[in-house]
Amino acid sequence: MMFVSLLIAAALCVLAWVYVRWTRVRQYWAKRGVPHLPPHPVMGSLTFLQRQNPGRWMINTYQHFKTPYVGAWWFWRPTLIINSPEIARNVLVKDFANFRDRLLGSGSSDPIGHLNIFTVNEPLWSSIRRRLTSLFTACKLRALQNLLDTKANQLIERIKSTENKSAISLRILFTDYTSDVIGTAAFGVETKAIIGGDCPMRKVTKAFMTFDLYRGICWSSIFFFPELVNVFRFTFFPKWATDYFTKVFRVVSKQRKDEQNRIVEPKDLVDALIKLKQESDEKNEGLTEDIIVAQAAIFLLGGFETSGSALSFALYELAFKPEIQEKMYNELIQIKEQDENCSRLDISKLAEAPYVNSVIKEALRKYSPMGWLDRIAVNDYKIDDNLTIEAGTPIYVNAIGMQYDENYFPNPLDFDPERFMPENEKNIKPFTYLPFGEGPRNCIGKRFGQISVRNALSHVILNYKVAPVANQPKPNDIEFEKHGLFLVPGQDLFVDFIPRN
Numbered sequence: 255m256m257f258v259s260l261l262i263a264a265a266l267c268v269l270a271w272v273y274v275r276w277t278r279v280r281q282y283w284a285k286r287g288v289p290h291l292p293p294h295p296v297m298g299s300l301t302f303l304q305r306q307n308p309g310r311w312m313i314n315t316y317q318h319f320k321t322p323y324v325g326a327w328w329f330w331r332p333t334l335i336i337n338s339p340e341i342a343r344n345v346l347v348k349d350f351a352n353f354r355d356r357l358l359g360s361g362s363s364d365p366i367g368h369l370n371i372f373t374v375n376e377p378l379w380s381s382i383r384r385r386l387t388s389l390f391t392a393c394k395l396r397a398l399q400n401l402l403d404t405k406a407n408q409l410i411e412r413i414k415s416t417e418n419k420s421a422i423s424l425r426i427l428f429t430d431y432t433s434d435v436i437g438t439a440a441f442g443v444e445t446k447a448i449i450g451g452d453c454p455m456r457k458v459t460k461a462f463m464t465f466d467l468y469r470g471i472c473w474s475s476i477f478f479f480p481e482l483v484n485v486f487r488f489t490f491f492p493k494w495a496t497d498y499f500t501k502v503f504r505v506v507s508k509q510r511k512d513e514q515n516r517i518v519e520p521k522d523l524v525d526a527l528i529k530l531k532q533e534s535d536e537k538n539e540g541l542t543e544d545i546i547v548a549q550a551a552i553f554l555l556g557g558f559e560t561s562g563s564a565l566s567f568a569l570y571e572l573a574f575k576p577e578i579q580e581k582m583y584n585e586l587i588q589i590k591e592q593d594e595n596c597s598r599l600d601i602s603k604l605a606e607a608p609y610v611n612s613v614i615k616e617a618l619r620k621y622s623p624m625g626w627l628d629r630i631a632v633n634d635y636k637i638d639d640n641l642t643i644e645a646g647t648p649i650y651v652n653a654i655g656m657q658y659d660e661n662y663f664p665n666p667l668d669f670d671p672e673r674f675m676p677e678n679e680k681n682i683k684p685f686t687y688l689p690f691g692e693g694p695r696n697c698i699g700k701r702f703g704q705i706s707v708r709n710a711l712s713h714v715i716l717n718y719k720v721a722p723v724a725n726q727p728k729p730n731d732i733e734f735e736k737h738g739l740f741l742v743p744g745q746d747l748f749v750d751f752i753p754r755n
């Protein structure tokens with residue numbers, strides 16, 4: 255009897271503690287005068303998970319409140335959504351010293367997920383970032399011209415050889431291409447996804463495009479509740495993919511070392527990573543094999559789907575805008591004609607093509623694959639005269655929300671590359687357009703992503719006109735993937751490819 259009473263008393267104490275704690279959580283933003291939607295008792299504001307793409311949720315939240323910031327909760331953890339370009343600038347650039355880390359993270363049982371530059375925190379992040387930045391200079395990326403030529407030609411061949419062209423899924427087509435380009439550049443193995451070859455690298459990227467409930471829980475936990483990752487031993491990459499990455503890296507390192515004892519002039523990302531490892535070993539700096547493989551793996555993961563989905567959305571929009579296609583085509587023809595080597599599209603010349611670039615910028619405005627930029631405050635931080643956030647509060651800059659704000663981008667649902675033509679681009683308010691993030695922790699692969707997207711889109715437009723297919727949604731009716739975290743199409747997208755002569 256005594257024991258039962260004790261049990262009941264203990265249960266009541268726990269309930270009372272939960273109630274008091276929950277009351278405090280629930281009142282957190284109200285007490286600070288921050289606009290917010292009432293939190294769910296368990297999920298906080300995360301009730302959108304698996305029901306709505308986070309990018310869509312960010313747009314809706316922005317449009318619902320239209321305030322410089324909005325309070326939210328990831329489960330019971332208060333978090334702040336930033337809708338203001340001025341505050342975004344402070345967090346991402348001016349006061350970056352207080353916002354070096356991200357909330358997300360993988361567990362120590364998953365070295366590749368836990369040590370990559372995207373998830374890693376200070377002090378390791380600065381040291382890795384400093385070394386990797388030099389891999390992505392324009393000059394180093396020029397070495398990719400041959401790879402890009404080969405893959406673009408294979409992309410066109412693939413379209414040419416497909417009998418029913420209007421049944422080509424754009425998402426599969428373009429992620430085959432991006433898996434090949436980044437997989438080959440980052441791991442040094444020849445991949446054949448774009449010519450229909452079944453290769454292990456593509457198996458890895460396909461696994462990332464498959465959203466089952468388990469992966470959904472894994473990813474949500476990595477992004478929004480990293481403390482759970484170790485408890486349930488969730489991993490960024492499936493174990494077989496991690497083993498495959500490590501094996502490939504070892505084999506390729508050995509091959510490259512056999513070819514030349516010491517890599518002096520890296521010809522791709524994998525050469526540059528091997529060189530980093532060699533130099534670190536010589537200076538005893540402790541860059542382990544896991545750290546190096548983790549970077550190659552995040553280049554693949556961070557690059558293939560972002561670039562692939564940007565390409566799918568861009569081409570889909572173009573199918574509905576023949577006049578934009580023609581303008582792009584004319585610019586591309588001029589670039590080709592000016593070049594002595596007419597058989598290829600030079601990546602440096604393409605980088606300077608104003609209209610092609612405007613089309614891609616506009617696609618990334620409407621469809622930023624990662625439309626929210628997360629940082630975590632190291633110390634208490636004064637957001638403005640009314641609000642100081644506590645150390646440890648995660649912050650999400652609502653980039654995609656701003657990119658859909660008609661004050662910054664009039665008629666935001668219209669696909670209008672003219673916004674980004676040099677004469678208009680200068681009028682865009684700083685920090686309202688952030689598809690690659692900003693500041694020292696922005697996208698390290700920005701230039702690589704731009705080059706590969708430009709290359710594929712330009713080759714398609716030079717070879718084909720594209721047109722809508724019957725019974726397909728209008729661009730503004732496309733569903734975004736509900737089960738994933740990146741903003742990617744939630745359905746197959748098709749266009750009609752009409753050969754140009």
Ligand code: HEM
Nearest residue numbers: 372553556557560561624627690691692695696697699703
């Ligand atoms: C269209 C293509 C791409 C888009 C839109 C994109 C977008 C982004 C965004 C928004 C971030 C977060 C930036 C921030 O928090 O300020 C990011 C980070 C990152 N991206 Fe990309 N990305 C693209 C392509 C690539 C490619 C091709 C690679 C690798 C080759 C890559 C590797 C990374 C890495 C490693 C990070 C983490 C950087 C760090 O934390 O220091 N991305 N990307």
